[in-house]
Amino acid sequence: MAADRSLVPAPERLAQEIGGLDALDRPFVLAERRLRRLGRALWPKLVAVVVVLALWQAVVWTGWRPSYVLPGPGRVLAELGDLAGTAKFWSALGTTLRRAATGFALAIAVGTALGVAVSRSRTLRRGVGAMITGLQSMPSIAWFPLAILLLKLSESAILFVVVLGAAPAIANGLISGIDHIPPLLVRAGRVLGARGLDSVRHVILPAALPAYVAGLKQGWAFAWRSLMAGELLVIIESRPAVGSQLQFARELSDAPALLAWMLVVLAIGILVDTLVFAGMERRIRRRRGLMGG
Amino acid sequence: MSGMVEQSPAAARAARPVAIRIDNVSQTYNRRGRNALQALDRVSLDVAQGEFVCLLGASGCGKTTLLSLIVGLYGLTAGSIDVGGRRVGLLFQEAALFPWLTAQENVEMGMRFRGVPPAERRSKARDLLRLVHLEAFAGRRPHELSGGMRQRVAIARALAQEADVLLMDEPFASLDAITRDVLHDEVEAIWARTGLTILFVTHDVREAARLGDRVALLSSRPGRVIAQFPIDLPRPRRVESAPVAAVAAAITDRLREEVRRHGR
Numbered sequence: 001m002a003a004d005r006s007l008v009p010a011p012e013r014l015a016q017e018i019g020g021l022d023a024l025d026r027p028f029v030l031a032e033r034r035l036r037r038l039g040r041a042l043w044p045k046l047v048a049v050v051v052v053l054a055l056w057q058a059v060v061w062t063g064w065r066p067s068y069v070l071p072g073p074g075r076v077l078a079e080l081g082d083l084a085g086t087a088k089f090w091s092a093l094g095t096t097l098r099r100a101a102t103g104f105a106l107a108i109a110v111g112t113a114l115g116v117a118v119s120r121s122r123t124l125r126r127g128v129g130a131m132i133t134g135l136q137s138m139p140s141i142a143w144f145p146l147a148i149l150l151l152k153l154s155e156s157a158i159l160f161v162v163v164l165g166a167a168p169a170i171a172n173g174l175i176s177g178i179d180h181i182p183p184l185l186v187r188a189g190r191v192l193g194a195r196g197l198d199s200v201r202h203v204i205l206p207a208a209l210p211a212y213v214a215g216l217k218q219g220w221a222f223a224w225r226s227l228m229a230g231e232l233l234v235i236i237e238s239r240p241a242v243g244s245q246l247q248f249a250r251e252l253s254d255a256p257a258l259l260a261w262m263l264v265v266l267a268i269g270i271l272v273d274t275l276v277f278a279g280m281e282r283r284i285r286r287r288r289g290l291m292g293g
Numbered sequence: 294m295s296g297m298v299e300q301s302p303a304a305a306r307a308a309r310p311v312a313i314r315i316d317n318v319s320q321t322y323n324r325r326g327r328n329a330l331q332a333l334d335r336v337s338l339d340v341a342q343g344e345f346v347c348l349l350g351a352s353g354c355g356k357t358t359l360l361s362l363i364v365g366l367y368g369l370t371a372g373s374i375d376v377g378g379r380r381v382g383l384l385f386q387e388a389a390l391f392p393w394l395t396a397q398e399n400v401e402m403g404m405r406f407r408g409v410p411p412a413e414r415r416s417k418a419r420d421l422l423r424l425v426h427l428e429a430f431a432g433r434r435p436h437e438l439s440g441g442m443r444q445r446v447a448i449a450r451a452l453a454q455e456a457d458v459l460l461m462d463e464p465f466a467s468l469d470a471i472t473r474d475v476l477h478d479e480v481e482a483i484w485a486r487t488g489l490t491i492l493f494v495t496h497d498v499r500e501a502a503r504l505g506d507r508v509a510l511l512s513s514r515p516g517r518v519i520a521q522f523p524i525d526l527p528r529p530r531r532v533e534s535a536p537v538a539a540v541a542a543a544i545t546d547r548l549r550e551e552v553r554r555h556g557r
Contacts, residue, residue: 011482014426014475014478014479014482015426017475017478018426018475018479019426021439021441021471021472021475022426022427022430022439022441022442025439025440025441025442025472026437026438026439026442027436027437027438027439184385184387184389185389185391187366187385187389188385188389188390188391189391189402190366191364191366191382191383192402192403192406192450192454193403193406193407193454194402194406195406198406202402202405202406203391206391206393206394207391207393209393284393287392287393287434288392288393288434288436289392289434289435289436289437290436
């Protein structure tokens, strides 16, 4: 009976053989416990913060500048604590974050539409491709005089510049993502019947997602910088904001408050980057098996 | 009548209505440029419904071009291709799965484009994954699967298009020999169960002899059908069996002759 192997591989035998190969062949995917990963990601950051604070304190101790111009971290953190107890602090923070969210959302809409349009049309790319990169390298603060002239000292002037600062980076990220899609995936989509908008939504955009998220991340950095520049210049009396508080602190030569507000600016940048973008990037890479090591 | 001849299953399949009619197809790339390349030269080939035909050729025979033309990815230079309105699925040498989707979602993709409702999509995809022995891996993403498993997901994805015709472009060329051997059994079993028409492109003579009801041999640069070998061996076959080896030897001789022609 043993010689019967040359005959029909019975369906069960085929199933078993296939199952056996699958068990032997499947790549080994390493999974790390979430808590452990969090711990491993956290401690280098904490050490870095401690090192920076220590360097700062060391500079203060050298007496390079008098302490009313350059206060130490202890003094500034105490000031930050005091500020956090005031209603004005939270209302300023609220105004700034609302502006950041609105501006960034608008920039995403504009940048994404622009990116899709440019990557789909050769003519459009020839026409405005270089212009987008040019816009991206233009310092956003250079837009403000024009924005103020056109839109007065208003919310719109700030949003205008935030969008101009962030949208090109987002568009460029998306364009480079689309440029690097393996042609085979697009062909596979076409063979499966993806046409026009279906193809963009279900094949092109998901395939370009890693570079798109990198573009969003860069776009956020540009948006945040533009917003701070904007709030320093476009000060609306009735509406305190993080940038305008920085400006007031400088005018009053209140160094501890100035540095405290700077810490706030820095913290928001870091928090958004790690909580929103780092997590997003990690999830995308893990899903696609792009995690090294 | 006493003249009734009992037909072999392969001959019976060949006598069925034509599913793919390739008639005098020529294809030239870069026709107006300086380095015009004729990929196909008056290729004619009929594949009957439910038939398993292997298209065999050395490099530069335009096999991939021909499949792309059948599925309509490019326009034709000359000649005609008729699939009689049948749905055509295409399998590439690489699985070309969407890396951001699970196996299940990959299989559902084509149905989504056709507007199949979600519940139906899900159950159909489940059935197809069971057919390729991957029901346990429905929730896995491509990077968690081996090359052979990915290729089977791709088969399920192609079948999900309700394809009557499946074009396979060297689908197992990049797999190891053991996996390839088992997948030959698998494809043969799926073909027997579903009654699909399969046009299978390969440069592996033994693979062609193992799988085909018929092997069509293409010349190289430009590609033309230069010989056809009907294979009337019982199924399922084994690639190591003497009759398959004998057929493979005969085809190889003819193929070598064609290759020699380019060495002169």
